[in-house]
Amino acid sequence: MDWMKELYSDLVLKYAKDESSRGVLEGALVAEDKNESCGDEVRLFLRVKNDVIEDASFTGQGCIVSMASAAMLVKAIRGKKIDEIKEILKNVEKMMKGEEYNEELLGDIVVFSGISGIPARSKCFYLAWSVLKGMIESLGEG
Numbered sequence: 001m002d003w004m005k006e007l008y009s010d011l012v013l014k015y016a017k018d019e020s021s022r023g024v025l026e027g028a029l030v031a032e033d034k035n036e037s038c039g040d041e042v043r044l045f046l047r048v049k050n051d052v053i054e055d056a057s058f059t060g061q062g063c064i065v066s067m068a069s070a071a072m073l074v075k076a077i078r079g080k081k082i083d084e085i086k087e088i089l090k091n092v093e094k095m096m097k098g099e100e101y102n103e104e105l106l107g108d109i110v111v112f113s114g115i116s117g118i119p120a121r122s123k124c125f126y127l128a129w130s131v132l133k134g135m136i137e138s139l140g141e142g
């Protein structure tokens with residue numbers, strides 16, 4: 001497979017331009033992070049009730065990979081239980097490490113399956129996921 005071609009496929013571009021996953025959620029939990037090496041910024045909003053992500057969105061800017069990844073994340077977690085999201089996170093991390101993972105669970109996210117071989121791009125892909133992971137972990141403590 002031509003991985004670089006895959007990286008900028010129509011699917012990735014579609015997500016990178018997706019407006020329905022973007023925006024500020026008033027009264028939601030907020031966290032953000034930056035990928036200094038590429039200049040990507042992602043701020044993630046989560047509205048949590050009874051261990052379910054009732055709604056999610058993001059704002060930010062950056063390269064196509066970071067923006068598409070954040071949009072995929074938002075779409076993947078909306079309406080899901082915290083436990084389900086932990087499972088998604090676990091599988092995203094496995095994919096990043098080049099280990100076996102549950103393709104069905106990750107859906108469109110698997111378009112980034114080759115990213116483990118490109119460290120600089122991995123950071124772009126993983127930015128939003130690392131923000132999510134921190135938020136989910138802090139929820140567990142609360």
Ligand code: ZN
Nearest residue numbers: 038040063124
């Ligand atoms: Zn980037």
